[in-house]
Amino acid sequence: MSALQKRNDAVDINGFTNTVTTDNHITSAGSSWYFAVCAIMGVAALAFMGLSFKKHRSQRIFHYITAAICMVACIAYFAMGSNLGWTAIQVEFPRSDPKVSGLMRQIFYVRYIDWFVTTPLLLADLLLTCGLPGPTILYVILVNEIMVVTGLVGALVKSTYKWGFFTFGTVAFLFVAYSVVIEGRTYAKALGADIHKTYILCGVWTIALWFLYPIAWGLSEGGNVISSDGEAVFYGVLDILAKPGFGALLIWGHRNIDLARLGLHFKDPEDHANSIGNEKHRNGADSRSHGVTSGTDATTTTNTTTTTHV
Template sequence: MKYVGQQANLQITSHGSDWYYTVCAMMGLTTLIIMALAFRKPQTHRLFHYITAAITAVACVAYFAMGSNLGQLPILVEWARPGSRWVRSAGTREVFYARYIDWAITTPLLLLNLLLTAGVSTPTILATVFADLFMIVCGLIGALTSTRYKWGFYAFGLAALFWIAYELLFDARRHANVLGGAPKKTFWMCGSWLLLLWFLYPIAWGLSEGGNVIHPDSEAIFYGILDVMSKIVFAGLLLWGHRNTSPRALGRNIREPDQTAEKFQHNGAGDGEHAAAAGAGHPAAHPSAPGHVV
């Protein structure tokens, strides 16, 4: 028995599919390049390479799914717009939930790159990542809602975006200024670039999943360009900025495997010597000899 899934009236064409596959290839190639660069670095200097490669790898899989017209659902549109030459009078529009799964993984990693660069404390990192996940979930629920209530979720997500911007522009900026040097320059460069692009995503959402103004092919181009700029170009800027930065300069004490083993052996030897010294300085108690007065 074969199951035939419901298809939306308004969905990507072969042109949109080709574009998604193109972005998929770009993300995959970028992942390979980043990993090749990572293996040219000591293990202690690969943190940002690994995080950034994870971002483009996840995006590669998501774009493969969207190029195959998978990971999507047909959703009733709020406005059919019969007079539009782009969307015409389609009753349903496909919404790629695969895109939101991608964002739920990659956007926290993008923020992690920035916050680690600025040397931000762990509680602030956790709070900012939570706000980011809150924003993505609101966007997904809004995209899957076919009534005007979608704009309530849009407002919640936008509020979270403004909170993230506040954290980056004020709290993280102060930490980066304290570090100074290359970390400060890298944070300013990458943070400004990412925030500028992230404020374009709500516009893309409003024109596509939200308002049904542009065709899914145009949606693919809009989101695809934003993702290329915020992931691939961001990766280049970040890794270039960190090319000569030591983890210690960011307050991260990352050891090589041999250094960890050496530290363990040293601590073990030290503990043994300390115990021996304690034994030598404190003679063991012996039973009193007969007739010995204590």
């Protein structure tokens, strides 16, 4: 790690003065960890895109969504590794521990921009898998956005009122968890054992991890208990498991599931052209068949007429 720290001078190039100067922030080690997570997210995005080519184009929606999740996270972690996308907020609980000492703590708002984009996509992956109705999916995503925004506002508030926003976010999360665990499971069960198994595996994985995010928030942006480097590791591990880890489970579970079973139908230009060609071919065959039949009938009629005349 020491050699890596010597090569990583992002915290020196992009210093700790933004709107104000922070004295409670990541170190070179934290920056290096953020860059490592950035690399993991980037590799995962490329892997999911690569795996999509093994599927027909009309069957790739889950690959595309999952790759997009990791792609956005990759950019966010690049920003944090570069010591960008943050502001300094006065802490509510000053600490004597040197690792968290100081009155102004570094808050990475870019993390919440990441979550605002990626968590709805993640929920779309899950809730499309179980065949939940469109209006319900949209409603769950809206509540999820409330959860993310209240978390950001709470992180940017320096007074005890931050815990009010934390409470709003926690209640919103509990609604999302209920929708995934209870409602989604009921719909998935009706679609077949393989779909139900995939949904349960991915759903339990996601909600179990999401329960840890409020704890991470309370120890870092909220309570100023762990250092900014500790915050980086906590959130980074959770994001790796919740995005590339979740994506791997989901793509593996969908390997033999046809999207039509989920009520999802996407047309492909080649399929549409082939369908038109096949239809024209059938129509031509029908016409020729009709013409042969008419000719036979005409011959039979002529013969019958001739025989009668004789």
